[in-house]
Amino acid sequence: MADAFISALLEQLASVVFEHTKQAVTLVLNAEEDVHSFSSHLNAIQAVLEDAEEKQVMEARVRDWLEKLKDVSYEMDDVLDEWNTEILKQQLEEGESASVTKKKVCFPTPANCFCFGQVSKAIHHHNIATRIKKLNEKLTVIAAEKEQYDFHLSTIRGSDEQLIQRPKTSSLVDISTIFGREEEKECLLSKLLRESNQDGGRFLVIPIVGMGGMGKTTLAQLAYNDEKVTTQFDKKVWVCVSDPFDEIKISKAITENLGGAQSSSNELETLILCIKSHVENKKFLLVLDDVWTEDKTKWENLKLPVIMQSCAKGSTILVTTRKQGVAKMMKATSNMILLDKLRDRDCLALFNSIAFLDREEDEANGFGVIGEEIVKKCKGLPLALKTLGSLVWHKKTREEWREVLNSKVWELEEVEEQVFRPLLLSYYDLTPAVKRCLLYCAIFPKDYELRKDNLIELWMSQDYLNSKKNKQKRRIGQNYFESLAMRSFFQDFRKDDTGNIRGCKMHDIVHDFVHSLTKKEIIIIEAVEGANQRMELSGDKVRHLTLTSLPEGPLSFPTSFYNCKNMRTLTLPYSSITTISLGSIMQMKCLRTLNLSHKILNEVPKEIGELIHLRCMDLSHSGNLKELPDAVCDLYNLQTLVLEGCSELQKLPKAMGKLINLKHLYVRNCYKLRYLPKGIRSLKILEALDCFYVCEGNDEALRLGDLGTMDQLQGSLWIERLGKDDASEIEKAQFGNKEHLSHLGVGFQVGDGDGDDDAVQRKGDEEILNALQPHQNLEHLSIWNCHGTTKSLYWIKSLHNLRKVDLLNWEFCELLPPLGKLPSLEILDIWVIEKVKKVGVEFLGIEKEEEQVSGILFPRLKQLSFIGMPNWEEWEGIIKNSSEIQIMPCLSYLEITRCPKLKALPDLLYKITTLRTLKITSCEILERDYQKDVGKEWHNISHIPNLTIESPWN
Numbered sequence: 034m035a036d037a038f039i040s041a042l043l044e045q046l047a048s049v050v051f052e053h054t055k056q057a058v059t060l061v062l063n064a065e066e067d068v069h070s071f072s073s074h075l076n077a078i079q080a081v082l083e084d085a086e087e088k089q090v091m092e093a094r095v096r097d098w099l100e101k102l103k104d105v106s107y108e109m110d111d112v113l114d115e116w117n118t119e120i121l122k123q124q125l126e127e128g129e130s131a132s133v134t135k136k137k138v139c140f141p142t143p144a145n146c147f148c149f150g151q152v153s154k155a156i157h158h159h160n161i162a163t164r165i166k167k168l169n170e171k172l173t174v175i176a177a178e179k180e181q182y183d184f185h186l187s188t189i190r191g192s193d194e195q196l197i198q199r200p201k202t203s204s205l206v207d208i209s210t211i212f213g214r215e216e217e218k219e220c221l222l223s224k225l226l227r228e229s230n231q232d233g234g235r236f237l238v239i240p241i242v243g244m245g246g247m248g249k250t251t252l253a254q255l256a257y258n259d260e261k262v263t264t265q266f267d268k269k270v271w272v273c274v275s276d277p278f279d280e281i282k283i284s285k286a287i288t289e290n291l292g293g294a295q296s297s298s299n300e301l302e303t304l305i306l307c308i309k310s311h312v313e314n315k316k317f318l319l320v321l322d323d324v325w326t327e328d329k330t331k332w333e334n335l336k337l338p339v340i341m342q343s344c345a346k347g348s349t350i351l352v353t354t355r356k357q358g359v360a361k362m363m364k365a366t367s368n369m370i371l372l373d374k375l376r377d378r379d380c381l382a383l384f385n386s387i388a389f390l391d392r393e394e395d396e397a398n399g400f401g402v403i404g405e406e407i408v409k410k411c412k413g414l415p416l417a418l419k420t421l422g423s424l425v426w427h428k429k430t431r432e433e434w435r436e437v438l439n440s441k442v443w444e445l446e447e448v449e450e451q452v453f454r455p456l457l458l459s460y461y462d463l464t465p466a467v468k469r470c471l472l473y474c475a476i477f478p479k480d481y482e483l484r485k486d487n488l489i490e491l492w493m494s495q496d497y498l499n500s501k502k503n504k505q506k507r508r509i510g511q512n513y514f515e516s517l518a519m520r521s522f523f524q525d526f527r528k529d530d531t532g533n534i535r536g537c538k539m540h541d542i543v544h545d546f547v548h549s550l551t552k553k554e555i556i557i558i559e560a561v562e563g564a565n566q567r568m569e570l571s572g573d574k575v576r577h578l579t580l581t582s583l584p585e586g587p588l589s590f591p592t593s594f595y596n597c598k599n600m601r602t603l604t605l606p607y608s609s610i611t612t613i614s615l616g617s618i619m620q621m622k623c624l625r626t627l628n629l630s631h632k633i634l635n636e637v638p639k640e641i642g643e644l645i646h647l648r649c650m651d652l653s654h655s656g657n658l659k660e661l662p663d664a665v666c667d668l669y670n671l672q673t674l675v676l677e678g679c680s681e682l683q684k685l686p687k688a689m690g691k692l693i694n695l696k697h698l699y700v701r702n703c704y705k706l707r708y709l710p711k712g713i714r715s716l717k718i719l720e721a722l723d724c725f726y727v728c729e730g731n732d733e734a735l736r737l738g739d740l741g742t743m744d745q746l747q748g749s750l751w752i753e754r755l756g757k758d759d760a761s762e763i764e765k766a767q768f769g770n771k772e773h774l775s776h777l778g779v780g781f782q783v784g785d786g787d788g789d790d791d792a793v794q795r796k797g798d799e800e801i802l803n804a805l806q807p808h809q810n811l812e813h814l815s816i817w818n819c820h821g822t823t824k825s826l827y828w829i830k831s832l833h834n835l836r837k838v839d840l841l842n843w844e845f846c847e848l849l850p851p852l853g854k855l856p857s858l859e860i861l862d863i864w865v866i867e868k869v870k871k872v873g874v875e876f877l878g879i880e881k882e883e884e885q886v887s888g889i890l891f892p893r894l895k896q897l898s899f900i901g902m903p904n905w906e907e908w909e910g911i912i913k914n915s916s917e918i919q920i921m922p923c924l925s926y927l928e929i930t931r932c933p934k935l936k937a938l939p940d941l942l943y944k945i946t947t948l949r950t951l952k953i954t955s956c957e958i959l960e961r962d963y964q965k966d967v968g969k970e971w972h973n974i975s976h977i978p979n980l981t982i983e984s985p986w987n
Contacts, residue, residue, distance in 0.1 A: 089733065210816035221351075222261065264915065274323055345823065465885055531812065586611060609633055623646055629652055677699040700726075760803070822846055846866050849872055871906065891921040
């Protein structure tokens with residue numbers, strides 16, 4: 034990690050000197066010489082860092098030396114950041130002074146404070162120079178000490194440019210194939226499919242026990258998804274328990290998975306009664322994945338045995354755990370399934386399936402002997418096999434494979450380190466910058482979902498994504514994420530409808546691994562009621578702090594935290610703080626990242642403006658927050674501000690134009706936010722703006738046309754509250770130039786309730802759609818509450834990369850838009866379009882019925898939904914005069930809901946062999962004619978595997 038940090042620090046040293054020499058006023062007198070000296074020492078140290086990082090695993094004195102090096106590097110980073118902030122501040126003040134001669138001062142400073150301000154600056158600059166000098170002296174000593182350790186010089190790899198590239202034919206290496214465990218699976222299925230417990234009890238508890246990474250969860254998943262098991266049980270629920278064992282959370286998770294509404298109750302007895310009501314007299318399978326606690330009291334509090342006694346015979350609790358003591362506590366040792374090492378042939382098969390993926394047979398044969406030796410060193414651990422298989426998959430020569438085989442990492446003796454050996458090896462194979470990003474993931478609790486975009490922004494906030502070639506930082510972060518995913522550091526990927534990865538988790542073993550490498554710098558503490566004062570931290574070594582489960586009330590640190598002045602990250606998941614105490618703010622001066630999301634914050638103190646290093650502030654879903662203090666605009670280094678879901682937020686500070694480094698502003702679902710301040714138009718580097726609130730007739734509001742100069746916008750952008758007079762502003766916004774936007778959502782104004790605006794077709798809506806015309810790179814288009822017609826979407830035919838379209842509440846639309854010829858469209862949702870009576874050939878993209886057509890229409894469409902079309906009667910799917918055509922050959926999911934007048938499904942659907950799911954709800958005629966076994970059209974759809982045909986009251 035030191036290697037990555039020092040690489041970034043050297044870039045910063047060079048940058049700050051360059052900025053310093055450009056200034057008319059010398060900011061830090063006599064500091065430049067010390068900076069050059071500091072850089073020279075760092076360059077000399079960097080040459081041996083790769084060797085030092087490997088030796089520190091087994092040599093404590095090297096570890097101590099690296100600690101001292103990191104401490105002085107962190108301190109210099111803070112000083113340089115102050116220096117850079119002074120430069121930014123001076124540039125802004127110069128701009129303000131220049132504006133005085135023209136019109137007015139945007140951010141005025143009282144004239145009588147000028148002399149005092151200059152004196153204050155001089156003192157501050159002298160302090161910076163003094164600190165740089167002292168740090169240079171410290172580093173001089175550390176640089177001299179390196180000669181004691183006989184480090185070997187190493188060739189320093191580049192940053193993101195030298196990441197190992199994967200073949201274009203695959204995205205992430207597929208490690209889902211299961212090898213071995215046949216006996217264990219048969220044993221588990223045999224137990225699950227018994228009609229009753231052989232011990233005579235009404236229900237069964239089956240613990241799967243084994244070391245982390247042995248495949249306990251995978252085995253449980255295989256059984257849980259087995260068709261015979263699904264048929265055998267009336268109800269199935271999967272709950273990931275992890276540590277700590279929280280009876281309330283577990284009970285809520287079970288309740289919600291059983292189909293109950295999300296419970297707001299924190300009374301355990303109430304939740305238990307709710308669970309019991311759902312499963313009483315039903316055969317119930319409950320999987321508790323990753324149980325750690327051996328506390329008998331917690332198990333008894335959950336009262337699962339009492340609940341299971343009310344179920345039908347043969348109900349089962351399946352538990353995965355690393356501890357045999359858990360099975361003993363549950364009195365289930367007789368049914369315990371122990372997972373030991375994989376058999377040799379299964380190990381080799383698993384390793385080869387990954388290491389030789391997509392390789393030619395002749396090429397793979399030359400590596401087989403080395404691969405067999407590597408497999409032996411994995412000692413039957415599936416996680417190790419997957420990790421090393423992913424690692425050598427990137428290796429192209431036998432010499433690289435032998436380096437893996439002969440690595441000294443294998444010499445570690447401790448049991449825990451044996452588990453970490455393959456992870457250490459993969460860790461050392463990462464570039465320094467990617468190592469640093471992986472280790473930062475230790476700030477998250479176990480089993481926490483990492484949201485990909487959020488994770489990349491957190492890396493950015495810590496300055497982990499620097500690039501010498503001026504590549505876009507988000508792209509660098511995506512490359513780093515994929516690099517870690519391909520090496521099995523991430524798992525359980527959550528994808529959106531179009532297959533893009535949105536989130537993931539870390540395996541517990543990987544979490545333990547990264548935490549072992551960062552245990553002094555990164556601390557996770559669970560707040561225990563009445564025990565806060567006993568929480569101890571190792572003072573100034575802590576850089577990143579996660580506090581979980583803080584009770585409702587103000588955020589105020591215990592006295593043992595007062596020495597944690599060097600913290601760079603503070604995050605509070607699963608907490609309920611209402612305010613932040615002044616003392617807490619004042620001792621966090623080095624923070625880069627502050628995450629207070631999902632809290633009930635009432636206000637943000639104005640002292641927040643003193644956190645000059647802050648890059649990322651997440652206040653999302655703060656339900657009581659009404660405004661931000663003006664002092665937020667003094668955070669010149671702020672890159673990410675997250676306010677999404679702040680439902681009471683009414684306004685943003687006027688001077689947001691001062692946030693010249695802001696790249697990401699998230700304000701979606703801030704329902705009471707009237708407008709965005711016009712100062713945002715000066716933020717030329719803004720890359721993410723998830724929602725624009727249109728506000729006409731307000732001189733303080735950002736105008737839609739101001740987006741015309743923001744060509745770097747990317748990701749998703751929603752435009753809310755569009756009105757009839759906004760067509761000219763849409764033209765000025767130039768969405769045709771926004772080539773990086775992947776999703777564009779347009780929401781028109783909904784009527785005020787008097788009926789006048791809702792009852793008439795609005796010409797302005799069509800003019801707006803005519804002017805919209807997004808860039809052809811767009812992948813997802815949403816248009817809601819439009820009072821125009823689909824004729825205005827003539828340009829949609831040119832969006833050849835469009836993968837998803839959703840249209841909602843088009844009150845005056847009588848014809849669906851021509852979408853059939855879009856080559857990339859995969860998902861289409863049509864919601865609440867009430868005046869459509871017929872869906873004909875125009876929907877397929879055919880302008881006239883007599884038009885000659887050949888080829889494929891809707892060539893990639895996989896999911897199609899029609900919801901809330903009360904007047905729809907006919908769906909015509911036959912094209913006349915054309916026999917050489919296919920329609921929707923990839924369709925796998927079709928939903929038709931609340932379409933009571935639709936008379937029949939088109940013949941084209943009967944011929945689609947890929948259709949796996951058909952859902953018909955609240956469609957009276959279809960429900961009658963396609964009723965199972967008796968409906969006159971049942972024979973046309975009976976071959977579809979997953980059929981749901983019902984009324985909501987059934």
